Amino acid sequence: MxxxxxxxxxxxxxxxxxxxxxxxxxxxxxxxxxxxxxxxxxxxxxxxxxxxxxxxxxxxxxxxxxxxxxxxxxxxxxxxxxxxxxxxxxxxxGASFSRAEERFTSLVRETLPEDEAAAILNPNQDTELSYANVFEIMNRMTAEELHPYLTNEHPQIIAYIVSRLPDELAARVLVAQIPEVRSSIVQRILDLKPVHAAADAIISQAMYPILVKHTESKKKSHYKRIATILNQLDKNDLDSVMTSLESIGIEDMSNIQALMFMFEDIPRLTNRARLLLFDEIPLDTVITALRDADTTLIALVLASLSQRTRRMVEAELATPDIGLSRDAIIRARREVASTALGLAQQGKINLDAERTSSITTAP
Incomplete structure (x- = not known):
């Protein structure tokens, strides 16, 4: 050389x-x-x-x-x-790569705590949480939520855990203990010596399965949060993101999709659901949302309106609105979708009627 x-x-x-x-x-x-x-x-x-x-x-x-x-x-x-x-x-x-998955990952990481975001982005990854991560979970719990998990622990363990919590949460956890245990915890905190890393790991390992049950109970709210995030994307970005999420698992994907609804999904609704939906939407919002929409979609919406309202909407759509911005149209469509989601949460309509019907009628 x-x-x-x-x-x-x-x-x-x-x-x-x-x-x-x-x-x-x-x-x-x-x-x-x-x-x-x-x-x-x-x-x-x-x-x-x-x-x-x-x-x-x-x-x-x-x-x-x-x-x-x-x-x-x-x-x-x-x-x-x-x-x-x-x-x-x-x-x-210039770089030649799609940023859809990157945008979604960024949204999740900025919206959810680290461990919860990891559970969504890497659902099949079996990672062992460090003691710091375990205490992050505790820090997000209320004293009432944390108390049942500590009642069967030794006072020394409770003392160590209390010493690691934020002041206000630690005080509430301490008050929740019976007087005898409370006194013992305070004394043990006063005498607490630096804890070896191995002991930290043991406590983490012992608490992790208990706390995971608590975090798993919130998974349903995670589905809702992710669906809310995805509902903010336009149709093209959403299609790209959904393709990149195929690896998260059929069950998780189905749970997320069940909570998603966009303006373009109106054909999924039954006639009755569309009637209920547009009965809740202001006339100006309907007109704005239908600007530049697909003709089939416009026909479905018009069929869901009263005869008088339909004539007013048709008259408005026949006249171009030059000053109307694309952002205004998107906001109106999101308002329609948001109203549909609200009605679904109240149990008044089914967002997935078409898919459910196709499943039940399949041979």
Whole structure:
């Protein structure tokens, strides 16, 4: 292998010393992987600038970059210039990937706590929670919810748990104990010594199955939250996201879909459900929502209106509304969908009538 010069060459020192072909030969840039190149640039940026970029990386990506940092070779200033040039060219060409799944993942992570988001995004991943994650679950519980899980624990365990809770929650948990146990807990907290990591792990392992039952009881609300998030997407984005979610499991997907409804789903409703729905929608909202809609959908909606209202809507739709924005149409359609979801939650209509009918009539 040819020996390379490890001396750091400044632009002034290196001027005229190498021909372009020699420079290409000695450049370490061509031996680096994409992750190594990204890591090198982040290091060269310095802490303030790099910190602004790091927030856009996922934890898994940061772990990979950290591993690359330990194995980076010495890089010359001239090589950094080549790296910057390569990244500039890459950005100029643009990236060719769909952002639908990334947008959905970001929404879930920003909306739900870390462990709950992980359960939705990686439902088949059997990960062992650290003690910190277990206490995050406890911190989101009320004293009334937490108390039943602690009643059978040894006072020393309760004391340690109470010592790790936020002040207000700890106080409420303490008050919920019977006087004798309360006194013992306070004394044990006063005498509490630093707890070894192994003991933390044991407590975590013991509490995890109990707390998982508590978090699983909230899974239904997770379905509703995810459905609410997805209902905010337009039809094209939603189709792309739903395709990317095929791996989450048939049961979870079905539970989410059962809570989803968009304006374009109106044909799924029975005639009676459509009559009930549009009886709740203001006339102006109906007119706005129907602008630029599919003709079949317009006909279904018009058939759900009273004769007088139908004539008024038809007259309005026959006159173009030049000043109406696309955002106004989307807001009106979301209002219709939201009203349908509300009626379904009240048990007044069935959002999935067509699918249910097809299942029951299947041979």
């Amino acid at each position: 040819a020996e390379t010069n490890d001396k750091l060459i400044t632009p002034e020192d290196g001027a005229g010393m190498q021909s372009p072909s020699e420079d290409e030969e000695t450049s370490v840039v061509h031996t680096l992987s994409g992750q190594q190149k990204a890591t090198a640039l982040l290091i060269a940026m310095g802490k303030p600038t790099a910190a602004r970029f790091l927030k856009y990386f996922t934890p898994d990506e940061l772990r990979k970059l950290s591993g690359q940092a330990r194995n980076l070779p010495d890089i010359k200033i001239s090589d950094f210039e080549k790296l910057v040039q390569q990244f500039e060219e890459a950005f100029a060409e």
